Structure formats: structure tokens, C-alpha cells
Amino acid sequence: MSERVVKPVGRGFLFLDSHPAGCAQVVRDVAGQVERRAPERRTALVIGSSSGYGLATTIAGLARYGIDGIGVCFEKAPTPRRTATAGWYRTAETAALAAELGRDFRFVNADAFADSTKTEVLELIAERWGGxxxxxxxxxxxxxxxxxxxxTYQSAIKAIGAAHTTKSLAFDDGEPILQEVGIEVATDDEIAQTIKVMGGEDWSRWISALEVRDLLKPGFNTVALTYIGSELTGPIYRQGSIGAAKADLEHTALTLSKDGVQAMTSVNGAAVTQASSAIPGIGLYVSLLHKVLGDGLQTPVQQSIALWDQLTGATPLDLDDEGRIRLDRWELNDETQNAVRAQWDSATQDNIADVADTAWFFAEVRRLYGFDVPGVDYEAPAEVDVDWP
Structure with missing residues (x-):
């Protein structure tokens, strides 16, 4: 037992510690948003199951359709100096949720890119579910x-073709700061390395490994989660080095689709995640989007419910002309985008707290680490030594 009071200490959008009870409550809050349906004994492999959309997809699959299977993620255990990562605590609670639901769902903490991880996961699939x-x-x-x-390949968050300057959101002691951030032009090598990290190569290798072991059940389908986003964030995201990787991911879906495999990308809407908060301009954009839409901004679990309904055939696939599942139509309609652009153009340091929902965004960032979660006593000592499930 190792209990201590855990406080949000960090810099910018990064925190050094995570709150175990807060992370656990986040999982329960997400699960509480899911309307359950009769279990169908489907088996799923979720790669990237501990945070963001991967976590939401795992919880939605468990709570709505009673999936069995495996979640793969890469998290750090607690040490004498630091708590475990937030994803470690969220995974422990997701495993507890799965057990309560009577599901056979396991978690593997390892590098998803490694061949040894693929071997371990495939052995477990073959042993327990046969596919x-x-x-x-x-x-x-x-x-x-x-x-x-x-x-080793390193991803880069850079522009392609020409340098770009964007408005971006930062915080100083919880107060919003509007700043201008310059984005450098990516070299050809940086673009190629970003594609190697965030493109479709590893996704394809997972599918190939499963095919070799004959572990794809009849009717198998697979989706890689992606994002398109607004013209406001386009130069740093969709038209930048990250966008090149996302385009490769979408092209990979076309090459994977064949007899026995239905492969698609799922275009999700904007959300506050540990990955997105690190990208210049995204925090400001999402803050403005929430200001415009309020509760109309669809959460990751709402979108994940829609994804599972489509993957299981409960509802028809909502595909665009390029064969991508579109879960972002609520974000990219003209009315919403025009309203967000007007707020973006009018934003200054003097009015930023009024035109953007900065308080909501900052609280959401803290929730990523288990802080600012209603119902959690942050003055009480918390058990930080939580076992991996």
C-alpha cells in the first residue's frame, strides 16, 4: 500500500503525476453514458486502448455490445517518485468494468510496433477465442x-510547402494566453518519418500477422481512427506532416480491403486528448468549437457508440465518397464552421476567455490526468500502487 495526496503539478498541458481515483472515475463516467444492448459475444482487438478515442471505443464496445478481446497500450507503472501514467489507472478500471460485465477482456502493456507484442497478442487470441x-x-x-x-523514426508536427503562423492557446497558472506560434516547414525526411510513425504500415502489419495465423473470423472488419478537421487547423494538421501520415493511413485501408477483410478509416470529430492538446492551434479551435456548440459537441464515447453500431451492422455505414466512415459531420457543417471562424478571427488576448470556452478546455486537459473530476476528494490520500490487470 502506498497512499499519498496527489496534486496536479506540471507545465503547460503536461502533468508529472496522475490521480488514480480521478482516472478511475473518468472510466465510470464514460461507461455511464453508454446504453447497453444484449451481448453478442464479439471479439475485438483494440490497439491504443488506454486513452482518447481508443479508450472510448474500448469502453463503448464493452458496455454496449459486451465485446471480449484484448486492448494493447503502452503505459508506465508507478515509481517511488511518480504515480503511474493516467492510462495505467484507466486501464485498471476498464478491466474492473469488463469483469463486472462478465466479459473476457485482457490488456497487454507493450509497444504495439514491436513484433514481440504482436506474437504475444496473437498467441492469446488463438488460445482464448480462435480469432x-x-x-x-x-x-x-x-x-x-x-x-x-x-x-527509430520520429514524427514531426510541421507544415508542408510553406511556413505557417497560427493562433494558439496556452495557460499561465490556469489563465488563458492567446499567442502566435510559427510552424516550420517539414523536410522530406521528416515527412517520411512521420508517415512511418503515424501512417498505415504498422496497421497493415497487424492485419498480415493475423491473416498468417488464420485469426480473422468470417465478416471481419477493421478501422483505423483518423481526423480531417477544419480549414482553420488545416495548415498544421491535414495539410501538414501529420496530414501526410493520415493520408497514408487512408490509402492503407484501400490496400487492405480484399476477400475476408473490410478495412476502413473512421474520421472522428475534434476532442480534447493528450495527443491533440500538443498540436499548436488545436486547443484554441476545440475551445471555440465547444463555445459554439456546447453540448452539441459530440464526445469521443458518443462517436464510439456510433462507430460500434456501424461496425456490428446495427446501423448502416455512413461512408463518404472515399469510403471513410464519417463521425465528424456535426463538426464540419457550414453553419458550425462559419461560427467558429468568426470567433477565431475576433479572438484577442483581451476577449479570449469570452469568445472561447477556455475554462472548459483547461478542465478537460486536467481530466486527462484524473483531476477536476466531480465526486473525487483531492485532499484525501489516494492509493497510487495499482496493479496492472
Whole structure:
């Protein structure tokens, strides 16, 4: 037992510690938003299951359709100096939720890019279920070690073609700061490395490994989660180095689709995640989006429910002309985008707290680490030594 009072200490959008009870409550709050349906005994593999959309997809699948299967993520255990990562605590609580629901759902804490991880996961699938019905790929990583040659690739958040300057949101002691951030032009090598990290190569290798072991059940489908976003964030996101990787992910879906495999990308809407909060301009954009839409901003779990309904055939696939599932139509309609652009153009340091929902955004960032969660006593000591499930 190792209990202590955990406080939000960090810099910017990064915190050094996570609150175990707060992270656990986040999982329960998300699960509470899911209307349950009769379990169908579907088996799923979720790669990137501990945070963001991967976490929401895991919880929605468990709570709505009673999926069995495996979640793969890469989290750090507690140490004498630091708590575990937030994803460690969220995973422990998600495992408890799965057990309460009577599901056989396991979690593997390992590098999803590594061949040894694929071998471990495939052995477990073969032993327990004989195959899977669905694979959800939701990996957001800053780097990747290629298991074939040992080379390390590093992703870059840069523009393509011309340098770009964007408005961006920062915080100083919880107070919003509007700033201008310059985005450098990516080199060809930086673009290529970003594609290696965030593109479709590893997703394809997972599918190939499953095919070799004959672990794809009849009717199998797979989705990789992606994002398009607004013209306001386009130069740094969709038209930037990250966008090049997302385009590769979408092209990979086309190459994977064949007999026995239905592969698609799922275009999700904007959300506050640990990955997105690190991208210049995204925090401001999401704050403005929430100011415009309020409760009309669809949460990751709301979108994940819609995704599972489509993957299971409960509702028809909502595809665009390029075969992508579109869960972001609520975000990109003209009325919403025009309203957000007007707020973006009018934003100054003097009015930023009024035109953007900065208090909501800052609280959401803190919730990523288990802080600012209603019902949690942050003055009470919390048990930080939580076992991996």
C-alpha cells in the first residue's frame, strides 16, 4: 500500500503525476453514458486502448455490445517518485468494468510496433477465442522503432510547402494566453518519418500477422481512427506532416480491403486528448468549437457508440465518397464552421476567455490526468500502487 495526496503539478498541458481515483472515475463516467444492448459475444482487438478515442471505443464496445478481446497500450507503472501514467489507472478500471460485465477482456502493456507484442497478442487470441471479429487501430505515438531494421523514426508536427503562423492557446497558472506560434516547414525526411510513425504500415502489419495465423473470423472488419478537421487547423494538421501520415493511413485501408477483410478509416470529430492538446492551434479551435456548440459537441464515447453500431451492422455505414466512415459531420457543417471562424478571427488576448470556452478546455486537459473530476476528494490520500490487470 502506498497512499499519498496527489496534486496536479506540471507545465503547460503536461502533468508529472496522475490521480488514480480521478482516472478511475473518468472510466465510470464514460461507461455511464453508454446504453447497453444484449451481448453478442464479439471479439475485438483494440490497439491504443488506454486513452482518447481508443479508450472510448474500448469502453463503448464493452458496455454496449459486451465485446471480449484484448486492448494493447503502452503505459508506465508507478515509481517511488511518480504515480503511474493516467492510462495505467484507466486501464485498471476498464478491466474492473469488463469483469463486472462478465466479459473476457485482457490488456497487454507493450509497444504495439514491436513484433514481440504482436506474437504475444496473437498467441492469446488463438488460445482464448480462435480469432477476432474487429480490430480498432488508434495509435498516437511520437516515435516508432521499426522491428525489421531497428531504425527509430520520429514524427514531426510541421507544415508542408510553406511556413505557417497560427493562433494558439496556452495557460499561465490556469489563465488563458492567446499567442502566435510559427510552424516550420517539414523536410522530406521528416515527412517520411512521420508517415512511418503515424501512417498505415504498422496497421497493415497487424492485419498480415493475423491473416498468417488464420485469426480473422468470417465478416471481419477493421478501422483505423483518423481526423480531417477544419480549414482553420488545416495548415498544421491535414495539410501538414501529420496530414501526410493520415493520408497514408487512408490509402492503407484501400490496400487492405480484399476477400475476408473490410478495412476502413473512421474520421472522428475534434476532442480534447493528450495527443491533440500538443498540436499548436488545436486547443484554441476545440475551445471555440465547444463555445459554439456546447453540448452539441459530440464526445469521443458518443462517436464510439456510433462507430460500434456501424461496425456490428446495427446501423448502416455512413461512408463518404472515399469510403471513410464519417463521425465528424456535426463538426464540419457550414453553419458550425462559419461560427467558429468568426470567433477565431475576433479572438484577442483581451476577449479570449469570452469568445472561447477556455475554462472548459483547461478542465478537460486536467481530466486527462484524473483531476477536476466531480465526486473525487483531492485532499484525501489516494492509493497510487495499482496493479496492472
Amino acid at each position: 477476432i471479429d474487429h480490430l480498432i487501430y488508434s495509435v498516437a505515438a511520437p516515435r516508432r522503432v521499426d522491428p525489421r531494421n531497428g531504425e
